[in-house]
Amino acid sequence: MFCNQCEQTAKGFACELAGVCGKNEEVAALQDALIHALQGIAFYAKEWQKHGIVDSQLDVFVLKGIFTTLTNVDFDPARLSAMVREAVRWRDQLKASIRQHGAMVEFKHASTTFEPASDDAGLVEQGRALQLIQSLDANEDIRSMKQILLYGIKGISAYAEHAAKFGETDPVVTQFIYDALVALGTDGLGIEDCVPVALKAGEVNLRAMELLDAGNTGRYGHPVPTAVQLGHRKNKCILITGHDLINLETLLRQTEGKGIDVYTHGEMLPCHAYPELKKYPHFYGHFGTAWQNQRIEFGAFPGPILFTTNCIQKPAPHYADRVFTTNLVGWPGIKHVEENDFSSVVEMALQMDGFTDDSDKGTVTTGFARNAVLGVADKVIDAVKAGAIKHFFLVGGCDGAKSGRDYYTQFVKQTPKDSIVLTLACGKFRFFKEDLGDIGGIPRLLDIGQCNDAYSAIQIAVALSKAFDCGVNDLPLSMVLSWYEQKAVSILLTLLYLGIKNIRLGPSLPAFITPNVLNFLIETYNIQPITTPEADLEAILSE
Template structure:
């Protein structure tokens, strides 16, 4: 195996990347290699899908498969080798189906059919052992010595960004939202990656194209969530348990969350959110369920301790699953793209096994003292009081905005974001996106003229809110986004964060602080280019970075 798509990557003086029998995330070499082969095949599907589209043939089921298959390969999503063997075989069938439709359309229109090379011609073996022998054509760094480390690094930046794009798009599709232009652009960029591009300028432009694409996808997902469940609204969320039977829902997928709430109503089972599912409490269509009892626990990297202590079943709806410990392995379920060997997987939205487990397990014996946090400051809420925000900026009551967002993680350096939040002056506003907020979102930061100093805008799936707010404030002040008193302090971890970073760069945002460590596929040359063009800033200390943002020392 060789994998360096996430921040957990092994790093050494010799090589950056997980290349042993098991990745830091827990992914086996077999699973990693099968994922590479699946991605290779998906590029081949995209080659034929793009050709077919050029002749007026569009197959939504093909695009569904492309995006779902790619989602399964994100960090901490699916670790089940047998499932990937099945997906590899299914990918060959999907490729053949769109190939046949393309050839039929070409014959009907009297045009000579093209024969795309590379991934489009790949045929997998019949079993896992022989499929794994084919991995050499698909390993992510196979062209490193041919095209050079800089070009290969940019290819990976695009590919990993596209993984995030497909994950976000899949969430929207689960709610019935898709756009043909999005599907077409996903096909185009994946096909572009099959051409072994080497021109750095062109690769950079394609990376920005992936960013522009993700802006569309995040807009679509924002509309899917808000139009389906109502606009987010500020909501106090209980973070201490109440007595009774219970189950826990983690991940990002609001469609799954709604199904679980609907299937458990009037059953005496309290439903708790975990980690990335926290924003569910802010949507009227979800918080109307009285048995949505609160949020339990924090970010993904603490799940082994938190899941062990939870007295009910747990279901993972998307990333981020880590190896289930023995003391709760029998209580955990997966659904959608998620999987772990030996863990029960729920198909077709039928949550009866989860409900049965909740009824059988003890649940919480007593209420704990009530404590709450507030979420739900999406763009509809913030822009609804934009006049107050603008007046506060003009009067000097608000001096600066900080977007402290991104993924949390287990590696050292994440305490930077806690220190940053704690040291921001009282005349500044903090907006949060992503699970790094669990490091500081239970602290009291007060308010400025009734505007809370800490505005929880949701998870990475809600990143469009931050972009929308920044754009609208810039319009109100008749300036560019980069002229606002706004600093973005972003922690990256995996491929959804990569997609958001590309979206921010595509939107023209500069001066982003990125950390705690940089993606290993970004070579020193590429980093120099990003610093020059986009003023990307590597995290220093919280004090030094605050001083640079504010233009003065922080007391």
């Protein structure tokens, strides 16, 4: 296997024997075969659309297929194999449909004629033989740019798939994904060809996040600042983790009146701030924060656990029997439940003891999305003009187990008292309980929400730039970001598309970025690796 799509890749180069995430060679090969099969769909889908034919079911299947290959989403070989075969069936249907319209189109790319082996062992061998990453291009710099594009569309697909569940879709998104899959299989490209496509990925990701934001806020209202319990109370309980608000709503409805409290974990924390979710009295608190401690925390939780999306490693065996996953998430031996029926999770919660005591561990406040922040924009602007607020820091992104992420805790703790720290995504769990105080009643630490709420952060930055009649790069705003998986890549591409410069990125730079591509990013956008909190703060505040 060869996989370097996440920040924790082995030796800073690539996972070649087994993934640090737990992915084995069999799963890696099947994921590569799936991407290859989806490329075959893309070639014919682009041709299909020339005849004005669009199939929303196909679009959603492709989004799910790409999303499935994200880090820590699906490590179940049987499910991956089935998806590869379904992709080939879709491709062949497209071929037949195009021919019915009088077009006899053939393509040279191997994905358009790929036929999966009759058994799964043979399919795994086919996936290995593809050498998907190495085959992207013989030139390492072009291969690097194509990897950036591939990982970017993986992030886009995650957001677009969630948005589609709300009925929020845009053909611009899926059209670009088809274009990108075809571009990955196109030879003879130069960097000058790849850069516009990568920036287009950033533009499309902004649209995907906007669609998801519209779905979330349209159904549940705009988040409002909300104090969330970190302790627990005596009662039966269920823990839900991931990113999917619809699954959370379903769980809340199906546990209503049953004497079960629902707790969030990780990126589900901001869900407590949505008015239509807050109304459930048994939606109680947040349990578990740091990615690297999740096995300990989950093991300490006295109820069943429901995984709804990615970013979670395979559960430890000693409590895996009470873990459930929804359709898109998978590991061998873990129970799957339909996304509209969590009755088996509820039944297990009723059988287990749950919490047998009360514990007060204080609260944290979330819900500072764009409406909440812009609702007090006049106070923020006045505070800046008066000199009470002199700088804004956006410190957020992914969390992970690899050493070096304590940097973000130390950075936030050392930010000046006349500064505001905006944060989002699971990276905030390194410091989300820090008491930084406030400035004129405005908390110094503002939790904007999930990773996709980078859309809210961008809207806040744009609003501030308009208020001060300057560009975003001219604001006293610094971005210090952490990354782990592919959604972070898509968000970074969005920031670059918007022309935002001087981003500091860590804890290490992506292994798939070559020195020449890195130099391009430095020269064009002044992207910088993090160093030490002290040195970076001194440099930022002296700029």
